[in-house]
Amino acid sequence: MQHQDLVNQFFSYFGLTGDQIHITEDQDILTVTLDVPATESGRFIGRYAQTLDSLQLILSLMINNGKTTHLHVSVDVGGYRAERQGVLESMAERLSTAVLETNTPHAFPPLSSTDRRAIHLLFQDHDSLTTYSEGTGIDRRLILAPKS
Numbered sequence: 001m002q003h004q005d006l007v008n009q010f011f012s013y014f015g016l017t018g019d020q021i022h023i024t025e026d027q028d029i030l031t032v033t034l035d036v037p038a039t040e041s042g043r044f045i046g047r048y049a050q051t052l053d054s055l056q057l058i059l060s061l062m063i064n065n066g067k068t069t070h071l072h073v074s075v076d077v078g079g080y081r082a083e084r085q086g087v088l089e090s091m092a093e094r095l096s097t098a099v100l101e102t103n104t105p106h107a108f109p110p111l112s113s114t115d116r117r118a119i120h121l122l123f124q125d126h127d128s129l130t131t132y133s134e135g136t137g138i139d140r141r142l143i144l145a146p147k148s
Helices: 003-012 038-045 047-064 080-102 113-123
Strands: 021-026 029-034 072-077 129-134 141-146
Touching: 003 021, 003 029, 003 047, 038 047, 038 072, 047 072, 047 080, 047 113, 072 080, 080 113, 080 129, 080 141, 113 129, 113 141
Parallel strands: 029 072
Antiparallel strands: 021 029, 129 141
């Protein structure tokens, strides 16, 4: 089954039709954007984006099942991911200033695994700062630290 068919079938169970589902595939990233009314977007995003992250995880498992190469799947509703990325970048900028001024590691507030990954990617090529995670489960924290 092609990605388009699988994604359409998956979201049909939520009452969405093909014209509300937009898919783009770029190298190893499959992006699914749902076009739903603003009054319905909360149903797909959920509290702290838990529903959106869960839909993304399930869809990723379905698409990558039995495949040797992994395709990263991203699901977005109403531009939520881009808006959240902007918030994370602002938070990262403020924290990076503090780390560079004090030369000591600082912890981000609790973040979802999706948000932690986004911040890891922001700093992966940074010259003087690095990120790492500490803890497990809901106590997992992302640390921003100077490179040694």
